[in-house]
Structure formats: structure tokens, C-alpha cells
Amino acid sequence: MDRPDTSPPTMMQRILASDFVFDFTRAPLAMLAAAVVLFLFIIAILAPLVAPTNPFDPASLNLMNGFTPPMTPNMFTGQSFVMGTDDQGRDLLSAIIYGLRVSLFVGVMSVLLAMGIGVSLGLVAGYVGGWLDNLIMRIADIQLTFPSILIAMLIFGVLRGIIPPDLRDEMAIFVLIAAIGLSEWVPFARTVRATTLVEKEKEYVQAARLIGLRRGQIMWRHILPNVIGPVLVIATITLALAIIAEATLSFLGVGAPPTEPSLGTLIRIGQDYLFSGEWWILAFPAVTLLALALSVNLLGDWLKDTLNPRLK
Amino acid sequence: MADRPYLDVTGLSRHFDISDPFLARVVSGGRKRVLTAVDDVSFSIAKGQTYALVGESGSGKSTIARMIVGLERPDSGRILIDGQTAFDEAGGQAQDDHLRQKLQMVFQSPYSSLNPRWRVGDILMEPIKAFGLISERGAQRRRVDELLEQVGLSSPDAARFPHEFSGGQRQRISIARALASNPQFIVCDEPTSALDVSVQAQVLNLLKQLQRDLQLTYLFISHDMAVVRVMAHRIGVLKDGRLVEENEAGKLIESPQQPYTRMLMESTPRFAGGVG
């Protein structure tokens, strides 16, 4: 009589019955944002299947197609492109789809890198404490005093200097990921440290100490699952920042190489033609970037409000 | 074999540094300040018996409990558990797996003592795995079922999360976890003070029944004289970190020697009804 007589719900039932799903289905803006993000992710992943042409295949380019406006047949070839073409006759829609792919890849990977570094350092700082905590958090403080784009540029420059010149273009994407990832770990570390400080005083952690578990085991198995909520919120918000950071770096010409253009690279190219009337070369990549960053941000804001009821 | 006490604590002390941070002290010219939380406390518990430490907040009772299980380091004194040295001044803390396995704790809060992200089955499995008590998976699961039944829950509960249970049920899970390593000695730190009265009796009765069935030795920490009276064979009264009085439970309640003990008993609310 002391216990519910039904059997425990399955994982799927738990998820469907959760407040999280309930709130989500009643937040139209969050649902719209999620739909946009999901749509862009799917397109990016399936790029070779959905893009009309492969913009990196020189065989598919025809210089005669250059500067074709959207939805207008080219005066020489008669070909028509939904979003027009750039200076080299590249189909802009295809370029955007492939560019999206680069942008999202760099964004997601650099967030994972930042998350890995930040969560680990935050856990150690919070749980072990002492001089290690001081060291980690002072480094974080120092890093916070500089704009993260500046730090990313610095890291980018240093890493490029280390890499042999013939590998630079090949490694450019990974250098970009390292630069952005290393510049965004601080918020993860700070949040995880704060949550860890609270969690480590709880009695379940003391119970784990009583059976002789080592620090690493307690951090990994007991504390980590309890700090993951806020980490997901920060990850989403950082994803938007990382995508923008990547675009900024690429726009400044220190990011993705022209052989593998990201949205930022496309915007930089398009910028040259804005005042000569070829507006579409800039506008379509820019709108795509805006839609992506805005949707991810909206989703992050909603997650923050939902997972953190104290802030309401 | 019954002659040697199961737990023997001598001259246990613990001080806390409560002074301002070093720099602030230098600036303000303040001194180091030390709070004596536990001051030269000695007592022993016979095997299979319950010893209760009773006192108000700040009396040092929880600090003693934490020092005995090894969560906190004493400054001086000696702790012997089942003849094995758990702490002495010369050798420091000497907690090994052999000792840890005999020693468990039930905590005060049924809400923060269970990891909210873990299923009950995993919570109970952890000590079994950590001490390598059972290696075969089927046998591990049977042991979890057995533990759940021992505390009045049932095997489907293993698949649930802590938040699906009431406070009293959570405290049962906490007790089951303490039992999972087959301990001989359990420290109960105010195990019912966060529970409702109608549930408190269930948990107290359960602890007593488990003591009989498994020959457990308890150190029971509480601020409630009436609860202590139900649980303990011997009672020690703590005030400001010192043991002011100690006696066999019946004698202490019937003829308290210290004014502080009498005051504690007189201020315990009571009513002329209830059991007995």
C-alpha cells in the first residue's frame, strides 16, 4: 500500500510525460526555432544529396554563368538558378548548402571542444578546490577580460604559425575549431564549478566517499550527471556564438579557406559585389546565417528559462 | 569476544579555524580564532547495541559521526572499530576497504542523500560493485531485490528514480544502500528528523528490526530525547562539544545527574496520551 502498484514507466513514457516536452509543445516560438535548426542541420548533413550542384567540383563551374541574378535565365547559357550565381558562376544555393555544412561542422565541433575543456576544468576546480581551483579560475578570469574573437584570432595565428605551410589549407578547418573552442570554454567551467560546489556537499556524494570511491569516479559518475542540465543550455547558446565567431573569422579572411567556403567566406565574397548591384551574392548567405544564429539563440533562451525555473 | 567493545573512541577532539582569511587578518589586526567543535570525547559501543549521542545544534554530535566514518579528520584522539585502528594521532586516518565495508551511514536528508539521476537499482548496486562483493550479474540483481524487500520495498522499485518516492520511502532506500555492503556498524545521523511523524515510527521500527535480524551495531545521532529513548541502549549527552553525561538509557532518563540533561528532558514536548 506504500508504493504505486503500476510498473515503472519506460524511458519513452518518461520523456513524453515530462514537463519539458509539455512546455515545449506549448512554446510556438521554441518549436519554430527548433524546426529551423533541425531543417538546416538536415540540409547540411545531406548536402551532396540535396544541393543542385557540387560547388567544389571545378568541372561543374562555367564562368559564363557568372553573376546570374536569382530566378533569371543567364543571357549566355540560358541556365537559371534559384539564388543566382557568384562571380565564378557557382550556384549560390549549392554554395550556401555546402557553406552551411562547414559552418555547422566548425560550430558543433568547437562547442564540443569548449564543453570538454570547460566541463573537465570546472569539475576539477569545484571538486578538488584549493590552489588548482585558484589557478583554473584565474586563467578563466584573465581570458574573460579579452573579447573571445580576439583570443580566437590569437590562437588561430599561433596555430597557423606552428603548422607547416603546405598543410595550412588542409588543416584550416581544424585550426578554426581549436581557436573557437579554446576561446569559449570559460562559461562552461564557471557554471560547472558553481554547480559542483553545491553538489559536492550533498549527502549522496558523502555516501559515495564512504564506500571508498576515488575522486575521479565521484566526479564522473555522481556529479557530472547532475551538472549536465545547465551545460546543455550553455552549449546551445555557445553554438550560436561559435557560428557567428566562425563567420566573423572567415569574413576577416582568417577562417575557412576559399576552397572550402563557409557562410562567412561567402559573405566576404559577396560583400565585394554589394555596391555593384549583385546584391544576392551577399544577401542569401547572410540571411541563412541570420536564420541559423537567431534560431539557435531562441532555442537556447527557451532552454534556459525552462531548465532553470528559479529565473522565472 | 563480547568483552571487547565494537567501537571504542578515546579523547576525540576537533577544532575548526573560524578566523578571517589571512589577508583580512593582517589588515584588521585580528587574531586567529578557533572553534572547538568536539572536545576530548570518549565512549564505546558494545556489539549489537545502540549508542545515542543527543544534543542541540552546535553540540558537535554530527562532527563526531563524520569523524567515526572517516568523512572528517579528527585533530586528536583514537578510534578503534572492531579492534582495528581507524584513526590515531600517530598513524593518522587508516581507512581501508576492509574497514569501510563494515562501516556505513544513514544520512539526515532523504532528499539529498540519493543521487537524483540514478535509478534505485543502480544506487543499491554501487556498494556491491565497489567492494566486489558479488560479481555475477544475476546474483547482483537478486541481492538488490533482497535489499529492497528487507526495507519494505519491492523489486520493481529498482527501476524507478528517487523523486518517485515519498520521504519515508527514500529513507528506506538510504537504509538499503547502507546495508548493501553487509556492514556491521551503521551511523544514523538524525535519520528521522526530516520525516513526518507518522512515517518516523516506521523508520525507527525498521532500524530496530534490522538490528535484531543482522546483529548491527548503531551509533544514533539525534536532538530528540523521546526518539533516543526508543532507540538507544546507552545515551551520551553532548553540550558544546563535551560529553556531559553518559549512562545506560533507562537510568539516564529516570535519574539524570546533570542539570543540562534534566533541562533537555523537561523541554521535550510531551502529552499524556500516546503509547504505553
Add this chain to the structure above:
Amino acid sequence: MTAPLLDVRDLSVEFPLRRQRLQALDGISFSLEAGEVLGFVGESGAGKSLTGAAIMGLLEPPGRITAGTIALQGRRIEDDAASVRGGEIGMIFQDPLTSLNPLRTVGDQLVETIQLHLGLSGEAAEARAIELLEEVGIDPERRSAFPHEFSGGMRQRIVIALALAPEPKLIIADEPTTALDVSIQAQVLALLRRLCKERGAAVILITHDMGVIAETTDRVAVLYAGRLVEEGPTADVIAAPRHPYTAGLMASTPNLDAVSVDTVLPQIPGSMPGLTALPSGCRFHPRCGDAMAECARIAPEFADGVACHKYSAVGSMKGKGASNGG
């Protein structure tokens, strides 16, 4: 006489949640005369604190009163609790720091309250504040100290002085001594009781502790899962509890004079249901040793001080001879 000091009729409180509405209080009725100390006892979640909050108009949104009336000396206040809060009705919370401003001295806070509600001049208010501090056993010399400079028990005495300053007709004390040590608890409760008796102010004392009820209150109301199950003079209820829940609650509370290490405490099986999973009929029936077939189907009416089929027409056939045991 005229209308009672406080008259609460069929008070119901609801919390709309995501998927359902939780009825946290269901048809609570009671009244209170001037100078009376009424205790509300029950487990956490039974609704005792909510009753106090509803009277004070301090329900946390989205909680709201869905039915019933609350009348203070015949005047309906359920829609306008703000007009009586802090003046005609005073409140004492478990944590004294929630009622005290940490940045102002204790004396300032008292003087301000007195001036605001009694309209006294500065000097008269000051004199009144000194009187009040003396009455609650605090050296008036310490009125220029800040709240954090006092111990927990002393702070709660200051809160009592603050609550009494506007000369309220009713004081609602929600677990006022739960955070205090037992030795201080007894003093604070005795003080609260004495001062209210002297002034003819009524008290609603909310607690989970039957011992506190027995030693402090004139009448007691027992709540279970949002419903009133028993109400009556404290002495009568303690001597002969009628509802099986009250009886079980008392039996399971260890009594210092009557137990030993060999005692097996009588226990109520199970635990109080959450508001999301309330049983049908009488909400106590799944845990009740005296439950009859009717108990699972029909909720017992509250009549003659108790809500139990043992005493109603439905259960009179079988119920009369049933024992009170838990």
C-alpha cells in the same frame, strides 16, 4: 455573542499545474474566538501552511482560493487580505530572518511598525517599542543592534514583538519554533501564548508536532491530505482522539515517559498520498485499520468535530464499536 473573531467556511485552494489542477485544500471550515489558541497539525503537504497563507492572502501564484469565505469579525476578507495583513492579522514565520530587515536596527523596525499602524508620535512609539522588547524578554538597550547580532531564539522573540506591535486581533504562527533548539522552543511558545492571552489576541499555531500542540493550544484542528479530519478542544482530542488518523499520529509519536528500547512503536502503514494521486472516498482509508467498504466510496462529511464514517450514519451500523487504535 456576535460573529466569531475569525470564521472560515468551506475554504478550498487550488493549484493549476501543467496537466491538472491540484486541490490543495478541500472545504476547510473552522472558527476562532478572541484570545483562543488554535493549533493546526498535520504532515508536510497536508495543507496546514496553506490554510494560514490563504487567510493572509499570501498564496503563491498560481495557487488561488476557489471557494469559501474568510470573515474577520463578520467582515469578508478573502478578496482583500492585504488590508488586514500586518495590521489586524500578524504573521510569524519559521525563519525569523524572513520578517526582519537585515539592514535596519531592531528598534527602528519596531518604531516604524508602531508609527505606521498606531499613528503614535516618535517619542511615544519609541517608548512603546521599549515596552514591547521588555515584554518579549530582550534588553531594550539592544534596540540599536541589527538582526544578525541576535541568536535564533532572540530573533524569533523580536519577530513576536514586531507581530504584536500593531496590536493585531489574530496572529498566524507558521512553525515558529521548528528551527530552534528544544530548550528555546518551549520558552518561545510559552511567551507567544502568554502575550496573546494578555492582549486577547487569537493565535493560529501551525506545527507538525503533537507535543507542541498539547502544550500550547486550546483547540486543535487535524489536517490530512487537504481536508480537516478532526477538530476540538486540545485536551479532549489528546485524551480521546476520535479520527483513526489522529489516534495513529499520537500513538506513533514516541513519548519520553512511556517508551524504552524494547518498545515497538505503533505505526501508521504507508504515507500520505500526494495531491496528484488522491484516493477515492475518505483520503485516509488506504492506511486506516478501521476502514469499511463505505470509506473507499464516500468521502465522510465533517460533522460534530470529526470526518469519519465510524461516527456518521453510513458507518453507524458497524463503526460504533470499533476501537481507536492506529
